[in-house]
Amino acid sequence: CKSYREPAVDHVSLEVKQGQIFGLVGKNGAGKTTLIRMATGQTMPTSGELALFGETSVRGLERMRGRLGCMVETPSFFPYLTARENLEYYRIQRGIPGKESVEKALQQVNLTDTGRKKFKNFSLGMKQRLGLALAIMGRPDLLLLDEPINGLDPMGIVEFRDILLNLNRDQGTTILVSSHILSELSNLATHYGFLEKGRLLEQVSAEEIRSRCRDCLEIRVDDAAKAVTALEKLEVRDLEVLTDGVIRLYSHLDRPQEISRALAEAGVALFGLNQRGSSLEDYFLNLVGGKHHA
Numbered sequence: 001c002k003s004y005r006e007p008a009v010d011h012v013s014l015e016v017k018q019g020q021i022f023g024l025v026g027k028n029g030a031g032k033t034t035l036i037r038m039a040t041g042q043t044m045p046t047s048g049e050l051a052l053f054g055e056t057s058v059r060g061l062e063r064m065r066g067r068l069g070c071m072v073e074t075p076s077f078f079p080y081l082t083a084r085e086n087l088e089y090y091r092i093q094r095g096i097p098g099k100e101s102v103e104k105a106l107q108q109v110n111l112t113d114t115g116r117k118k119f120k121n122f123s124l125g126m127k128q129r130l131g132l133a134l135a136i137m138g139r140p141d142l143l144l145l146d147e148p149i150n151g152l153d154p155m156g157i158v159e160f161r162d163i164l165l166n167l168n169r170d171q172g173t174t175i176l177v178s179s180h181i182l183s184e185l186s187n188l189a190t191h192y193g194f195l196e197k198g199r200l201l202e203q204v205s206a207e208e209i210r211s212r213c214r215d216c217l218e219i220r221v222d223d224a225a226k227a228v229t230a231l232e233k234l235e236v237r238d239l240e241v242l243t244d245g246v247i248r249l250y251s252h253l254d255r256p257q258e259i260s261r262a263l264a265e266a267g268v269a270l271f272g273l274n275q276r277g278s279s280l281e282d283y284f285l286n287l288v289g290g291k292h293h294a
Helices: 033-039 056-067 083-096 102-107 123-136 154-171 204-214 224-233 254-264 280-289
Strands: 003-004 008-009 021-025 067-074 142-146 174-178 191-196 197-207 215-221 239-241 245-249 270-277
Touching: 021 154, 033 067, 033 142, 033 174, 056 067, 056 191, 067 123, 067 197, 067 204, 083 102, 083 123, 102 123, 102 154, 123 142, 123 154, 154 174, 191 204, 191 280, 197 204, 197 280, 215 254, 224 239, 224 245, 224 254, 254 270
Parallel strands: 021 174, 021 191, 067 142, 142 174
Antiparallel strands: 003 008, 191 197, 215 245, 215 270, 239 245
16 A cells, blocks of 8 residues: 555555566556555555465565666656766666677667657657667566656657567566546556556456447437336346446347337437447546446
8 A cells, every 4th residue: 555645555455466567557746656566666655465476475566677678657767878877877876787789679669760869859759769769678588667668758658669569579578557538548458457536446458448338329318217128128138327327238239129128118308319439538437437238
């Protein structure tokens, strides 16, 4: 646990398996950054126990953090040094063997052609990619990234995403990445953890979410309970009741007229009927807002 007057992270246990790209999802203030900072040792827990790779002792955690690469906010680099000079400084400081590790990291993030250009003249995308190069220079087993695409333009986001996918595929790097840009996270993550007010609401695979975010008929009514009763008479069983009178039907997709007629005959006011598919954003909002299955 970590508290700042109120709990920022409250009894969270994440299971991130080797080879996964784990998306940490949550609104601002949900505890994403605090959780990553505790894992990297930048913030200490207020209470409870922190475990990394099965280690919980102070010495064990220190040893296991050597297997991490992390990027929390834009890293601090020397403004008048080049990309290579900055990485070489940190390579020596951190005791990473082999000068070739600098060139390898620059190659992986597409920054080999920056030449004598100084860091202070880099674009935001270049700065973020240099921060990623620093995080992967020691070939970590687990890469922790906190909002790495925040502020990037669409091309920068695509480039950063492709780099992460290549790291995962070619080197088998396990990645935990937090982001509030859920549409982009859905193009990247293989698994998700949903945080709200410091608590882990759910941990689920991308495959499971895809199966739940199916095509549906979404209807908006004045009385959801009465509507469900009417729909059950049509033998509609596969449905989901959300908040504010919204119901999603996963069967009878080709029978909207029959659905609207049954609701009218039952005295249910129908405010809207649309065919749609759910997105990761919808899934998260429904999870936070609460829902139940019929």
